[in-house]
Amino acid sequence: MNVKRVLIIEGLVNLLMIVTKLIVGIITGSAALTADALHSFTDLINNVVAFLAIRMSEKPADDDHHYGHQKFEQLAVFFLATLLFVVAIEVVIRAISRSSDVVEQNKVGLIVLVVAVVINLTLSLWERYWAKKLKSDLLHADASHTFSDVLTSVAAIVGWQLAALGLYWVDTLFALIVAVMIGVLAYRLFSKAVPILVDQSHFDHGVVKKSIKQLVNVTSVKKLRIRSMGKQHFADVTVAVEAKLSLLESHNIADQIENMLAQQFNIHDTTVHVEPDS
Ligand SMILES: [Zn+2]
Ligand SMILES: [Zn+2]
Structure with missing residues (x-):
């Protein structure tokens, strides 16, 4: 049915x-x-x-x-x-x-x-x-x-x-x-x-932020936006990482964030912006 x-x-x-x-x-x-x-x-x-x-x-x-x-x-x-x-x-x-x-x-x-x-x-x-x-x-x-x-x-x-x-x-x-x-x-x-x-988030902002921050090499979470369409969730994340990290390492961090959000919060469409920590 x-x-x-x-x-x-x-x-x-x-x-x-x-x-x-x-x-x-x-x-x-x-x-x-x-x-x-x-x-x-x-x-x-x-x-x-x-x-x-x-x-x-x-x-x-x-x-x-x-x-x-x-x-x-x-x-x-x-x-x-x-x-x-x-x-x-x-x-x-x-x-x-x-x-x-x-x-x-x-x-x-x-x-x-x-x-x-x-x-x-x-x-x-x-x-x-x-x-x-x-x-x-x-x-x-x-x-x-x-x-x-x-x-x-x-x-x-x-x-x-x-x-x-x-x-x-x-x-x-x-x-x-x-x-x-x-x-x-x-x-x-x-x-x-x-x-x-009206794009109201039904996630606990603080909890999601904390989970991202706990990942290795993430210095701080500068921005986090989540919106939902029924069962589908989208996230925009801006994180600061150490400036000396390579592109490959930075990319790995972005991947980690995407995977973590998918597994823990069922958010399967994430865009990550990585900034050097200053
Ligand atoms: Zn009727
Ligand atoms: Zn259409």
């Missing part, structure tokens, strides 16, 4: 749900079901965006993108997180105004909605499993969205039942809790994508 295959399966299930919800919605005249079909359509678009982003991010470095295309994945995660945040705000607005809520009274429509929730829950758990196994932030983002759909659907279905009983304030409270949960999901995605997009 790979990320793209997971997304294709997810997309196919969403397509199936769109068709089912639309057909049953039109036959039974359930407005809630037709509205939900429309939402499933946006889910399918999410899957397509994620798929294209993954395909883009897998491309090797080229003339336009010297460091590769991995950040396209984080960009897509950012996009999905933004959508999720919008959903959270929407849920809050709907909870407060509650005017646009369609109360489902159609039994067949309700059954289809409940089945769709179960399918979505299964999908999100399955996708989360693969997100962890394949270490994919984008799959994680898509799984979070699917899970948020489960939350909003449950909120809507329970809300209808409570509204029918006249318990409007419980309905509102329930929706607000769901909004907070979706907000947290969005925040988690942002906190994964943003550090990578």
Whole structure:
């Protein structure tokens, strides 16, 4: 299994749900079901965006993108997180105004909605499993969205039942809790994508510096910069060495630094600048 295959399966299930919800919605005249079909359509678009982003991010470095295309994945995660945040705000607005809520009274429509929730829950758990196994932030983002759909659907279905009983304030409270949960999901995605997009280092600068300084013949570390693109890390290092060392010896030091960073810190792309100690 790979990320793209997971997304294709997810997309196919969403397509199936769109068709089912639309057909049953039109036959039974359930407005809630037709509205939900429309939402499933946006889910399918999410899957397509994620798929294209993954395909883009897998491309090797080229003339336009010297460091590769991995950040396209984080960009897509950012996009999905933004959508999720919008959903959270929407849920809050709907909870407060509650005017646009369609109360489902159609039994067949309700059954289809409940089945769709179960399918979505299964999908999100399955996708989360693969997100962890394949270490994919984008799959994680898509799984979070699917899970948020489960939350909003449950909120809507329970809300209808409570509204029918006249318990409007419980309905509102329930929706607000769901909004907070979706907000947290969005925040988690942002906190994964943003550090990578803005080149935040997730290495302990002091520890890496110390490890370089401990190498033979390195007098001092003058500059150290590390940036990451997902699982790939890049380092720029400037070290001072004794001025009398030969070119060959200096080159060996640079090699040592590169090897040490690769082995100890998983940084496989290092540029070393060697300066004479003064
Ligand atoms: Zn959705
Ligand atoms: Zn390119």
